[in-house]
Amino acid sequence: MNVRRLIPATAVTGAVALGLVTLSACGGSSSAADKGTDGKLDVVASFYPMQYLAEQIGGGHVAVQTLTKPGVEPHDLELKPRQIGELADADVLLYLKGIQPAVDEAIAQAGVKHTIDAATLTTLEAHGTGAGEGHAHEGEEAHGEEHAAEESHEGHDHGSEAGNDPHIWLDPVKYAEVAKGVGAAFAKADPDHAADYEKNTATLIEKLGALDTQFETGLKNTATKTFITTHSAFGYLAERYHLDQEGISGMDPESEPSPARVKELQDVAKAEKVTTVFFETLASDKTAKTLAQDTGLKTDVLDPLEGITDASQGDDYIEVMQSNLAALKKALGAK
Numbered sequence: 553m554n555v556r557r558l559i560p561a562t563a564v565t566g567a568v569a570l571g572l573v574t575l576s577a578c579g580g581s582s583s584a585a586d587k588g589t590d591g592k593l594d595v596v597a598s599f600y601p602m603q604y605l606a607e608q609i610g611g612g613h614v615a616v617q618t619l620t621k622p623g624v625e626p627h628d629l630e631l632k633p634r635q636i637g638e639l640a641d642a643d644v645l646l647y648l649k650g651i652q653p654a655v656d657e658a659i660a661q662a663g664v665k666h667t668i669d670a671a672t673l674t675t676l677e678a679h680g681t682g683a684g685e686g687h688a689h690e691g692e693e694a695h696g697e698e699h700a701a702e703e704s705h706e707g708h709d710h711g712s713e714a715g716n717d718p719h720i721w722l723d724p725v726k727y728a729e730v731a732k733g734v735g736a737a738f739a740k741a742d743p744d745h746a747a748d749y750e751k752n753t754a755t756l757i758e759k760l761g762a763l764d765t766q767f768e769t770g771l772k773n774t775a776t777k778t779f780i781t782t783h784s785a786f787g788y789l790a791e792r793y794h795l796d797q798e799g800i801s802g803m804d805p806e807s808e809p810s811p812a813r814v815k816e817l818q819d820v821a822k823a824e825k826v827t828t829v830f831f832e833t834l835a836s837d838k839t840a841k842t843l844a845q846d847t848g849l850k851t852d853v854l855d856p857l858e859g860i861t862d863a864s865q866g867d868d869y870i871e872v873m874q875s876n877l878a879a880l881k882k883a884l885g886a887k
Contacts, residue, residue, distance in 0.1 A: 593738070601858070622859050647667075724761075778798060831853060833863045853875075
């Protein structure tokens with residue numbers, strides 16, 4: 553099975569200039585009492601799923617900036633020394649450890665008091681890329697960390713040290729758990745507006761609950777439970793809704809699968825009545841189209857929601873996830 557290792561820094565050099573918005577607007581120290589001149593809590597989010605949480609929960613009390621520019625693959629981001637230095641001016645840093653190695657290192661150096669690692673706000677698990685592994689730990693979420701220690705799958709070496717899958721935002725239930733923790737952290741950083749943060753968090757959790765219900769209902773009865781994707785980012789989604797994710801070549805959406813893996817996927821497609829090969833908006837669709845052509849399958853978009861661009865099938869997290877649901881229902885033959 554062709555999988556990828558941790559992205560080395562040398563592989564991502566040069567992506568920074570386009571990948572980072574200037575952080576000069578961040579004023580004051582890490583103390584909420586010294587918020588910027590506009591009186592808002594300065595929040596720096598690592599990439600879109602964290603930005604969305606910050607905006608939804610913070611509302612009008614926060615000024616949110618994101619490290620990853622729309623259209624840039626988050627894994628490919630590296631920071632310049634000046635930009636790393638500017639992180640220390642933020643009131644709150646919100647990130648997800650295991651997605652962006654360069655960001656993880658920079659945030660560790662920044663020393664901001666209110667630093668929130670979303671990976672600590674829910675239970676991470678290890679997910680493979682093969683048949684049956686999409687929901688291997690169904691009903692065992694409380695023991696996810698134990699499983700992760702025992703099952704460090706190669707396909708997730710860009711995740712945490714234990715081999716855990718960091719794509720927690722693609723499961724609305726886990727994303728809601730993270731939202732709850734972020735809301736509590738915002739309230740601690742800016743107690744004057746704690747009630748508003750609590751209210752906004754409750755509203756967001758309600759939205760995510762409704763989204764979870766849509767997925768649960770929409771994918772309950774399908775002709776097949778298996779989907780093939782270029783990016784093995786959907787392990788939590790597959791587990792939550794009792795599906796099987798088949799990744800073409802592990803975590804790297806643009807890496808070439810081995811001939812053996814292609815043959816394996818052809819066999820899976822035939823046996824499981826797979827109709828569609830999914831690709832994503834931030835990476836090339838070449839691999840998906842080649843496999844689809846060789847197997848007589850269709851292609852469609854399944855968005856891992858690492859960023860929102862003009863090509864995204866929606867304007868925000870909720871809309872793109874609903875588009876993903878529609879694509880899955882069609883591909884899986886929902887009844």
